[in-house]
Amino acid sequence: MADDDAIRCDACPVLCYIKPGRAGACDRYANDNGELIRIDPHVVLDRAVSRGDSVVPFLERKEWDGNIVSSPDIFVTAIGAGTTYPDYKPAPFIISSSVQGVDMVTVVTEGIFSYCGVKLKIDTDRYLGPETNLVRAQGEPVGHVTTSEYGSQMLSLGGVRHLTGGSRREGTVTCETLLNLCDRKPVELAIDEGATIVVEAGRPPVVDGVREERMRVGCGSATIGMFAKQWHGKVDEVVVVDDHITGVLSEHQAGKLLGIPETGIEMKGRRSTPGRYFRVAEPGTAWGGTNIEDPLSILKEFDPKIAWPKLRLLMVSTTGEHYAYFELDDSLRPVEKELPVTLTESVARIKENCEPALSTVMFMAGAGGSLRAGVTENPVRLTHSVRDALTRVTCGGAPVYVWPGGGITFMVDVTRMPDRAFGYVPTPALVAPIEFTLKLEDYAALGGYMDHVRPLASILGGEDRRHLSSNPKNPWPLSDAKSPRPAK
Amino acid sequence: MRERAQITLLPDGHRLHLHDGPIDLIIEAFGAALAVNIAHSAAATRFATLLDELCSELPLLRQPAQPGGQQPAGVVAKRMFAAVAPYCEQTFITPMAAVAGAVAEEVLASMTSAANLSRAYVNNGGDIALHLAPGENFIVGMVERPDRPSLVGKVDLTYTQPVRGIATSGWRGRSFSLGIADAVTVLADRAAAADAAATIIANAVDLPGHPSVTRVPARDLAPDSDLGDRLVTQDIGNLFPDEIAAALNAGVEVAEFLLSAGLIRAAAVHLLGETRIVGANIISEQPVVRSEGSGSLMHA
Numbered sequence: 010m011a012d013d014d015a016i017r018c019d020a021c022p023v024l025c026y027i028k029p030g031r032a033g034a035c036d037r038y039a040n041d042n043g044e045l046i047r048i049d050p051h052v053v054l055d056r057a058v059s060r061g062d063s064v065v066p067f068l069e070r071k072e073w074d075g076n077i078v079s080s081p082d083i084f085v086t087a088i089g090a091g092t093t094y095p096d097y098k099p100a101p102f103i104i105s106s107s108v109q110g111v112d113m114v115t116v117v118t119e120g121i122f123s124y125c126g127v128k129l130k131i132d133t134d135r136y137l138g139p140e141t142n143l144v145r146a147q148g149e150p151v152g153h154v155t156t157s158e159y160g161s162q163m164l165s166l167g168g169v170r171h172l173t174g175g176s177r178r179e180g181t182v183t184c185e186t187l188l189n190l191c192d193r194k195p196v197e198l199a200i201d202e203g204a205t206i207v208v209e210a211g212r213p214p215v216v217d218g219v220r221e222e223r224m225r226v227g228c229g230s231a232t233i234g235m236f237a238k239q240w241h242g243k244v245d246e247v248v249v250v251d252d253h254i255t256g257v258l259s260e261h262q263a264g265k266l267l268g269i270p271e272t273g274i275e276m277k278g279r280r281s282t283p284g285r286y287f288r289v290a291e292p293g294t295a296w297g298g299t300n301i302e303d304p305l306s307i308l309k310e311f312d313p314k315i316a317w318p319k320l321r322l323l324m325v326s327t328t329g330e331h332y333a334y335f336e337l338d339d340s341l342r343p344v345e346k347e348l349p350v351t352l353t354e355s356v357a358r359i360k361e362n363c364e365p366a367l368s369t370v371m372f373m374a375g376a377g378g379s380l381r382a383g384v385t386e387n388p389v390r391l392t393h394s395v396r397d398a399l400t401r402v403t404c405g406g407a408p409v410y411v412w413p414g415g416g417i418t419f420m421v422d423v424t425r426m427p428d429r430a431f432g433y434v435p436t437p438a439l440v441a442p443i444e445f446t447l448k449l450e451d452y453a454a455l456g457g458y459m460d461h462v463r464p465l466a467s468i469l470g471g472e473d474r475r476h477l478s479s480n481p482k483n484p485w486p487l488s489d490a491k492s493p494r495p496a497k
Numbered sequence: 498m499r500e501r502a503q504i505t506l507l508p509d510g511h512r513l514h515l516h517d518g519p520i521d522l523i524i525e526a527f528g529a530a531l532a533v534n535i536a537h538s539a540a541a542t543r544f545a546t547l548l549d550e551l552c553s554e555l556p557l558l559r560q561p562a563q564p565g566g567q568q569p570a571g572v573v574a575k576r577m578f579a580a581v582a583p584y585c586e587q588t589f590i591t592p593m594a595a596v597a598g599a600v601a602e603e604v605l606a607s608m609t610s611a612a613n614l615s616r617a618y619v620n621n622g623g624d625i626a627l628h629l630a631p632g633e634n635f636i637v638g639m640v641e642r643p644d645r646p647s648l649v650g651k652v653d654l655t656y657t658q659p660v661r662g663i664a665t666s667g668w669r670g671r672s673f674s675l676g677i678a679d680a681v682t683v684l685a686d687r688a689a690a691a692d693a694a695a696t697i698i699a700n701a702v703d704l705p706g707h708p709s710v711t712r713v714p715a716r717d718l719a720p721d722s723d724l725g726d727r728l729v730t731q732d733i734g735n736l737f738p739d740e741i742a743a744a745l746n747a748g749v750e751v752a753e754f755l756l757s758a759g760l761i762r763a764a765a766v767h768l769l770g771e772t773r774i775v776g777a778n779i780i781s782e783q784p785v786v787r788s789e790g791s792g793s794l795m796h797a
Contacts (some may be wrong), residue, residue, distance in 0.1 A: 015720045020518070021517065021518030021519070021548065021552075022518065022548060022549055022552035022553075023518050023519055023548070023552055023555070024552075025719065025721060026719065026720040026721045027719070028717070028718060028719065028720065031718060031719070033519070034518070034519035034671075034719075035518050035519040036519075036671065429503075
């Protein structure tokens, strides 16, 4: 079967060998001079369809197919547009349309991004693994743990080092992982010396087999501050267990101000300021993002000079998911009792104030390089034009945040993009749509390929167009192109 | 990198598009709303694993079928084998010749066994499996060239007729052909049988060695083609009317033999604007007016 110039397509299990200039059995993937390219039907976002409900998603999948309507409110995305090689050739589609009397032009291309990756925000207080440790997919390193953010753990995946700097398999697995995440599919990741997680854009993360329900309401100390008044009089002592800062009501400034007396409680861990403790336990996936299953294990014995029998103690985690109520017996040892009705409300309120935990996938890539040459003969002018807010950048019609500084490095929330917006080439590198929209006169001024501009109508109606309704959350890509708004 | 099977309700709200790798099915079910929903779900469930099942046996399915040879394990693969079995002693054929029809048949079977439907079809790129309840009928439009669809004839299929499968083969279609027919459309009792027969008849419509016909070893186009080094038609130049007639006659002769053997119910053979019908009592040659939105009109 070995054929020197044929390439093996691994888009589906048929695994076609495809000769240069030919497509595989599906007619969707082809060999373009040794590169596997996708020749999917070209996606056209249709604004009108979002108003008429002529499309019905099946099996809860929000993707549509077929030619629906033609309307002036149409934006041509770069999904399936293909790209041109070499780079100096004009982009495959340079589309003009008239928006409120102003001639607009959208340069539509699919970028092949070696410099790309995803930033994952995982809403959880559970411990995922040490900062800077490797994140693996199918055993291959695909990224690393980066800084924690408030209530969330951040992972940085992909990037040129994993895509092309390691072994062939590392690159392939990285590419597949990024593609699946960007396609909003669930992906399992294992962190060295840490947890195994399943993440899917817009869905709760699963940490070591446990689905994360909610973010913590705040750190343990903040929780004391928020709820001290509601506990006052109903309980003598409250410990809010948290991997970061565990709070103790009677010692905390909030408790002092309410006149809550000392209880003789003795905490393990390192005291930061009164009522605030670091490291009461090791990080983990149990109580408040620690490894403790038994909350009493973070307490030392009560000081017999201060504590008293029948002292009431509530221990609760920062999400309200874990809680226990104790009373001290005559020898000042805590004995677990049923949570009194007077306290159930405060525990429920902690829970209620926690937001749903989600996984967020931001695709990040740099379009500052040769891709620009498909837009204009003078590539740096495109960068300037984006910088000067004359040109709006969108990714499959979705708004992007363009980083300040040099180049066109952007981030986009993949949940705002149409389905199946991404592809890949076996380099390996990701293929992502990118559109540049600007006024026709501005396009001429920056040295655009004016003789390649074609009217919108000329590309509609073809059978290889996929019409989608636009995402109502997104600003319409063609409206007010002078003030591109970053993604909110 | 494996993409999941994609299943989409088309904008008309009735037809379902199922896509996985090289398979694209358009299906439609008729009946009570609940039955239609159940049928759609059954089709989607069956479809999810179908391509993987086939691919697990792909090397065997690409080998020429042999009488008494190794049997495949998969249900769809067995349908393919059964469909090509009547031909494999006389001529070269691989089970892949019936893959499209067999897939259509399998998905249709999953729907009709799950729900009580008045009518249903599974259209796999022109190879169609049909279901008809008593008293129901389908009107099927036929095209002359798959790459340039315009209707040249129609077939009114009723419950009392045995036809439940339609398939089209020809060198202008998606698969390679050893012959020169633009399209051969076959009506048979089952879709897989129609698919295999259409391949056999399209291969027979031929002018061996004719200088106007450009042929290329299949392997030069697709290294893993089941046709190996066999020459497949890539282009046809001008042919004289008597040459066209000779090629058509060769195909018609095979089609008539298959009809008499009970393997097919009818066939329409198209070459460069000429058409021959075998089993004319089923197929009417009058062009039909294309009626948009008619649920019972399909392109074979």
